[in-house]
Amino acid sequence: MHASDLVLYEYWRSSCSWRVRWALQYKGISYISQHINLLQNEQNSLDFLRENPAGSVPALKTPTGVFSESFAMLEWLEERYPSPALLPQNPESRLYVRQLALTLLAGTQPLQNLSVQRYAREAPEARREWAHHWMHRGLRIYEALLVQHGRCGTYSWGSQLSFADLCLVPQCYNALRVGMDLGVYPILAGIYQRALATEACQLTHPDHHVFSVKPTS
Ligand SMILES: N[C@@H](CCC(=O)N[C@@H](CS)C(=O)NCC(=O)O)C(=O)O
Structure with a gap:
């Protein structure tokens, strides 16, 4: 996957965003990080809502679409890029x-x-x-x-x-x-x-x- 295939929409202080970009960094996956300014309500702009109806960050753009929910992202990253692992084996x-x-x-x-x-x-x-x-x-x-x-x-x-x-x-x-x-x-x-x-x-x-x-x- 190329760097531009993954875009993480995130806000700098968002704890939900941090956990996903940390997983990306830890697993050595390149991505584009795009800032969504929550204080300026950019999460509720029509353009963003069209891509991400949840109106929250993080949102992850993959070749198959844009997805919200950080836990779903962590699970997907673990399945797609199992090493280094972020879940135990058993x-x-x-x-x-x-x-x-x-x-x-x-x-x-x-x-x-x-x-x-x-x-x-x-x-x-x-x-x-x-x-x-x-x-x-x-x-x-x-x-x-x-x-x-x-x-x-x-x-x-x-x-x-x-x-x-x-x-x-x-x-x-x-x-x-x-x-x-x-x-x-x-x-x-x-x-x-x-x-x-x-x-x-x-x-x-x-x-x-x-x-x-x-x-x-
Ligand atoms: N369950 C979601 C929660 C996402 C969430 O609450 N994100 C916050 C930032 S940490 C947000 O976008 N808040 C904007 C708002 O509530 O308008 C996840 O884990 O991704």
Whole structure:
């Protein structure tokens, strides 16, 4: 597949976008990254909605169409480009890693998404409380799962980077941005620091990522 065959529509600070561009980087897949400015509501422009009716990022353009939902993208990338793997080999370990990933991807991020915060709460301070509440809930469950299963090492699944870490790190980044203290989750905070230090994570970090198509502001 050529670089131009894949286009990732993304917003620089979007945690859902980060997990997909990290997977692309880790697997050494070239792609074009196109910035969609959420603060300027570009996700709801008619042109973008025609391609991606979900009106969210990330969206991935492949030779067969444009797709939303970051977890579907991770699964497709894993099937299409299995090495280096982001899922363990056996089905039970995969079940566990997917559980960790979805605890944050499906059970936490949607509740702290800005459009949900805006819909649920009017005052900025009340939005912040809302976000803290749901992020703490998600991270508390994640930490408890790590303790319960006792399988973590460098990363959430031993020494293998996995979907779980691709969801955990952007979630921790979000939590820190809104002033949460990760010290109450010592195990996942350690994984966050170790994963953050890796090359693919650094290259795709919101503060360092280089877009193929420059952000409009
Ligand atoms: N379940 C979707 C969620 C996508 C999502 O919520 N993206 C956020 C950015 S992280 C977004 O585009 N928000 C724009 C909006 O809500 O208008 C996924 O995992 O891709």
